Amino acid sequence: xSTRRRQLLVAGVAMTAAAGLAGCDVAGRRSDxxxxxxxxxxxxxxxxNGMPLGGGxxxxxxxxIARALGAEASFIRYDGTDFNGIFGALNGxxxxxxxxxxTVTPEREKQAAFVxxxxxxxxxxxxxxxxLPNVHSIDDLSGLTIGVQQGNTSQPIxxxxxxxxxxxxVRVYDYGAVRSAITDLTTGGCDAFMxxxxxxxxxxxxVPGVEVVQRTxxxxxxxxxxxxxxxxxxxxxxxxxQAALEASGTLPRLRQRWxxxxxxxxx
Numbered sequence: 001x002s003t004r005r006r007q008l009l010v011a012g013v014a015m016t017a018a019a020g021l022a023g024c025d026v027a028g029r030r031s032d033x034x035x036x037x038x039x040x041x042x043x044x045x046x047x048x049n050g051m052p053l054g055g056g057x058x059x060x061x062x063x064x065i066a067r068a069l070g071a072e073a074s075f076i077r078y079d080g081t082d083f084n085g086i087f088g089a090l091n092g093x094x095x096x097x098x099x100x101x102x103t104v105t106p107e108r109e110k111q112a113a114f115v116x117x118x119x120x121x122x123x124x125x126x127x128x129x130x131x132l133p134n135v136h137s138i139d140d141l142s143g144l145t146i147g148v149q150q151g152n153t154s155q156p157i158x159x160x161x162x163x164x165x166x167x168x169x170v171r172v173y174d175y176g177a178v179r180s181a182i183t184d185l186t187t188g189g190c191d192a193f194m195x196x197x198x199x200x201x202x203x204x205x206x207v208p209g210v211e212v213v214q215r216t217x218x219x220x221x222x223x224x225x226x227x228x229x230x231x232x233x234x235x236x237x238x239x240x241x242q243a244a245l246e247a248s249g250t251l252p253r254l255r256q257r258w259x260x261x262x263x264x265x266x267x
Contacts (some may be wrong), residue, residue: 023028037070038063040086041174042078042093047203047258048101049075057258058099059160059240061118063223064250068241081174083151087111091228094158097238101196102151113229115239117222119249120261123154123266124197125214126204130263134248135192137214141167147181149173153221154194178203185210198259198266222267 039062044050048058059075066073078097079087083100090098090112104114134140140159147159150172161167171190172254173181182203184190193200199213204210225242227235245251254263259266 001064003157004146019196025253033104035069036074037066037069037071038094039066039073039075040078040090040098040100041075042083044178044203045101045199047152047198048099051202051258051261057119057254058101058251060254061245061251062097062099063087064245064254065068065225065238065241068244069237077178081150081176082109083149083175087226096227096231096234101199102226103196104224105153111229112226113232113235114147114222114224115242117224117264118242118246119223120214120220120256120265120267121197121223121252123157123218124191124200124212124216125194126182126185126210126212127192127202127215127219128209129211130209131186131188131222135213138150138166138199143168144191145169145171147171147173147184148195149178149181149195150173151175152195153219156206157219158194182210184209194218196223216267 025045032141041049041058045056047056049056053121062073062075078089078100080089086098087108088111089095098112101107104117108114125138131143135144141161142165144167146161146167146169148158148170153168155172158167158170162170181190181193185193186207186209187253195203197212200212201215204212218240225238227238242251256262257265
């Protein structure tokens, strides 16, 4: 595709995304005459959010999408203990959309509509390598306890490993207690912890001795923005804005900045 044709495509998609927004915010409401895109997010979830100075991949992505929609992004913290509760809050009107490193699953698709994935990643595994030097993957977890967050997509994977006799037990942490779970790896509160690879990579950095020992081969997960099923108009406008960011090279640059890889597929 020629540079001129790409520029015209990006401009056309961006105009489609912004159409129909004049005079009200993206949810059809006014807030001091300023249009606002209310984004639900679960913290901390680095590198998607909670990075130094309040930055993150999802923060930058949704700021760009809101700008394309002629709005300003407002990030609203989800404080529930079970991540899946964020979809109830979405449908209850607490947010216009959810961007929280969110994996698309069949159950979640019953509760929300999803834009095309902006990232494909997968679960990873961390241990205290000094305490458990022989654990290198999920094949080395016999008799050991796997830590997961309530409602995270790692939970059914860990439960399956236990059911198959490949791990000893599962310890479930409240969603916001993830840093405590990582610290527990050093004390024996749990033996291994499972979470999406880019997030776990960031979470273990400040904890001496704890490292990610398996980064791929556990799951392949589509990460996408969620919108209420009833708001097809917003879904289409966010999808158009995201497509424009991909075509312009902005989204690949954000992936490179926050994940060290510009590609959508990183599983």
